[in-house]
Amino acid sequence: METAWPQVRRALEAEGWNLEAFERPLTWPFDPRPLTVGRVRGTLFGVAIGDALGAPVEGRPGADGAAGPVRRLRPHNGRPAGTVTDDTQLTLAVATSLLERGTLDPEDLVRRFLDAEPELVAAGWATRQALERLGRGAAWWLAGSASAGNGAAMRAAPAGLFCESPDAIRRAAFLQALVTHRDPSAVASSIVHALWVGWLARGGPADAEVLAWLAAAVEGLERPLASRHRKRRSVTLAGLLQEVEGFLGRPQEAFEHFRTGAFVLESFPSAAAVFLSHPEDPEATYLTLVNAGGDTDTMGALAGAWLGAYLGDRGLRSRTPSDWWRVSAAAEIERISRLGTS
Ligand SMILES: [Mg+2]
Numbered sequence: 001m002e003t004a005w006p007q008v009r010r011a012l013e014a015e016g017w018n019l020e021a022f023e024r025p026l027t028w029p030f031d032p033r034p035l036t037v038g039r040v041r042g043t044l045f046g047v048a049i050g051d052a053l054g055a056p057v058e059g060r061p062g063a064d065g066a067a068g069p070v071r072r073l074r075p076h077n078g079r080p081a082g083t084v085t086d087d088t089q090l091t092l093a094v095a096t097s098l099l100e101r102g103t104l105d106p107e108d109l110v111r112r113f114l115d116a117e118p119e120l121v122a123a124g125w126a127t128r129q130a131l132e133r134l135g136r137g138a139a140w141w142l143a144g145s146a147s148a149g150n151g152a153a154m155r156a157a158p159a160g161l162f163c164e165s166p167d168a169i170r171r172a173a174f175l176q177a178l179v180t181h182r183d184p185s186a187v188a189s190s191i192v193h194a195l196w197v198g199w200l201a202r203g204g205p206a207d208a209e210v211l212a213w214l215a216a217a218v219e220g221l222e223r224p225l226a227s228r229h230r231k232r233r234s235v236t237l238a239g240l241l242q243e244v245e246g247f248l249g250r251p252q253e254a255f256e257h258f259r260t261g262a263f264v265l266e267s268f269p270s271a272a273a274v275f276l277s278h279p280e281d282p283e284a285t286y287l288t289l290v291n292a293g294g295d296t297d298t299m300g301a302l303a304g305a306w307l308g309a310y311l312g313d314r315g316l317r318s319r320t321p322s323d324w325w326r327v328s329a330a331a332e333i334e335r336i337s338r339l340g341t342s
Pocket residue numbers: 085086087121122123297298
């Protein structure tokens with residue numbers, strides 16, 4: 001189904017999308033190591049842990065009043081502690097589709113999203129509306145919502161794991177985003193997230209050196225968007241990534257500068273700044289993000305993917321409380337991890 005790419009590319013370019021970045025071949029600027037089951041399991045558990053930690057306080061202004069700051073998994077909306085939400089559920093749908101089809105097949109992915117839809121916990125509006133159109137038979141390349149939400153990025157990690165080359169990761173992340181988010185910044189965020197996961201899972205360094213490489217991978221794709229912050233100047237994810245390094249070790253300033261909402265230009269750079277502040281300390285990374293207010297589960301899921309890809313499951317397990325691993329998706333993650341590296 002690599003045929004999906006040239007076809008959709010022509011259609012989008014006819015609409016004015018700038019896909020010039022895809023003319024420039026992308027290569028890892030380091031010697032990539034083979035993917036291991038530990039990195040896969042670490043990435044997927046990393047997503048699930050951040051999602052389940054953040055879900056009980058999603059959308060709250062900050063650390064939850066009466067219950068105090070989040071330090072462990074808590075029940076949410078009548079569901080037991082450790083219940084994962086759409087971030088993990090859709091990540092696992094992308095993973096299963098990629099592994100079973102051997103490539104990013106948008107039609108297969110749509111079927112899996114529609115199958116998962118009735119069980120989705122706390123799905124965002126952009127995804128729900130796109131799934132409604134897809135359920136009525138809309139074509140996958142037309143159904144996506146005009147939304148720069150973080151819903152496409154949050155589920156993109158499997159493209160970084162299960163596609164081999166940076167170019168293949170970039171195409172798969174593009175297509176998986178487009179089925180629900182027909183917005184260049186949402187698509188760019190999916191690409192950036194998947195490439196970063198791929199970078200870390202193959203032994204790339206967990207430092208700010210990656211940011212310029214990630215920005216170059218999507219250069220020209222976005223149209224600057226008016227931000228809600230900082231005097232409404234126009235921004236792109238590629239541009240904001242270049243600002244992240246200035247906020248390392250200063251999480252509160254990062255949250256004030258980038259903000260923490262579901263708009264991907266807020267939550268993505270905030271999560272990136274916290275992860276890069278202390279990639280060797282997953283407990284601090286998770287707790288800082290899930291107690292930041294705003295889209296806490298998705299910031300936890302994004303950073304969780306980077307932590308797990310970087311540390312692997314053993315590294316992540318040895319530096320996090322054991323009861324954080326009691327997430328509802330554990331059996332499914334084990335199944336996919338074995339499938340993905342067999
Ligand atoms: Mg969620």
